[in-house]
Amino acid sequence: MVDSNVSCLYIKYIGKQQSTMVETMRATIYDDGVKRIKAKIEVPMDIEDVSNFVLHALSNKVVDLGSVQTLNKRELLQLAKDEVKNNGVNVNASVDNDTTVIVKNYVKQMFPELD
Secondary structure, three states: OOOOOOOOEEEEOOOOOOOOOOOOOOOEEOOOOOEEOOOOOEEEEOHHHHHHHHHHHHHOOOOOHHHHOOOOHHHHHHHHHHHHHHHOOOOOOOOOHHHHHHHHHHHHHHOHHHO
8 A cells, every 4th residue: 555665644543632641441332332442543645545535535425526626735634534534444436537637636736745
C-alpha cells in the first residue's frame, strides 16, 4: 500500500487525551450492545491513498465531486480518515475515469509536500 521510503501523511485516531496513560483499558458498550476497546492507530497515506479513499467516499455517495473540490487539506484528510474508520484500508471505488483524474489532481494540488 505505502512505500516507507516515500513521503507520507500520518493520520491519527486518538481519544480525548493521548498523553494520559491509563493502567487499565476502558471498554465501551456500543449501539449494537457489544463492548469494545477503541484502538488508536496511525495509517500512513500518500497521494494515491488519500485519493482512493476520497474516490471511495464519492462512489458511496458520502460526498459529491463539487463538494470534494471545495474541501481544504484538513477536510480531505478527515474524509479519508472517516473512510478508513468506516470501511477499513482495503477499499475499491467504482467511479468513471474523468472523476478519478479530477480527484487525484485535486489531492495532488492540495498536498504538494507529498509530490
